[in-house]
Amino acid sequence: MNISLRRRSADEIAQRVVQDIPEGAHVNLGIGMPMKISNHLPKDREILLQSENGLLGMGPLAAPHEVDTELVNAGKQPVTMLPGASLFNHAESFAMIRGGRIDICVLGAFEVSVNGDLANWRTNRDDAIPAVGGAMDLAYGAKRLYVMMDHQTKDGRSKIVTTCSYPLTARSVVDNIYTDLATLVIQSDGIRAVDWINDLEFEQLCDLTGVKLLPPKD
């Protein structure tokens, strides 16, 4: 069944995330898949991107003639600044983050548990080099935390789990999950499915997810 599914591409997931970012939001995008979101921001809403390396009002990726190696995003890609942007040092940047000024942060994940625990900084492989970056600060500090990831691992296990098997980034922090199969919201009484791809019935989505899902509210 898995093989034949028409899954959402990373760009399609990004377009879905953007629907849940309101006018005026201050948003931080994690490295990896969430960076796709900067390509899909709506023209009719003013959304300010914060990059933890010291930039608020980040613009699109730099075109070749605009590249300045000292103007980069958190993934170290050259970017641009919007009119009205501001630059600041790392301590100020994390004062914004830890101090609760970031409305929404979108991060990638290895696993998310049913109660919103996030694991996204290291696997259990002995030879893997751990790297935490700003993930723990962002996971705790952002008012709302969205996770954007593939629904399953490459070998077909669900990344939405009862209890995370990888080391945690933060406990009970994830609000929404956006995957190639579905959009899910973590509530106090469980995970609610909001929408999912056309190829699946609700029961099939539950089977693939492997944890109990609440059906959408009418």
Place this chain on the structure above:
Amino acid sequence: MASADEAIADVADGSTILVSGFGGAGLPEQLLTALVNQGARDLVIVSNNAGNAGNGIAQLVAAGRVRRIVCSFPRQPDSGAFEQLFREGKIEVELVPQGTLSERIRAGGAGIAGFYTPTAYGTELAEGKEVRIFDGVGHVFERGILADWALIKARTADRWGNLTYHRTGRNFGPVMATAARCTVVQVSERVQLGAISPEHVITPAIFVHRIVQER
């Protein structure tokens, strides 16, 4: 005012050195090259990354001169020698969340011995650390970092050492400048006193000890 070689000539073995930069942005390459040539060993490097693509930190690591790295993100597409030494257990790594790293340096520079932060509470990175609950939220105690040296990169300096930075090259520079017994700055531009508006000075000169003009 000195050449890069002169400015870091008295770095002793075993020194703790703050190095500005986020990837290549704001990395004081010429000071690091001078440090590679100078030969000090057994160094503790505090920086966001552990070097990549043969840059200055990577060269120090590859030359076996770094005993310990305190950083948030050592994993890079091309971390070079670091990866091998890490896997062989030949380099110590203290992994610190990025916001905790910048705040530890800020605290060290501000004369604050330590602080409680909610970041990393309940995770592996808080193991063995003092924890305390404030207003129902778990916090982890972290010590400030005060170093022997800060090697940073800025854009413009005047004779007194007032600094401005270039775009996101600023990152850790202004914080690290405050937290070392000797702060050495690599700049691309030197200007007369008064040329930088007092309103636009980012790092006041009191934090700066030595200035090196980029070649």
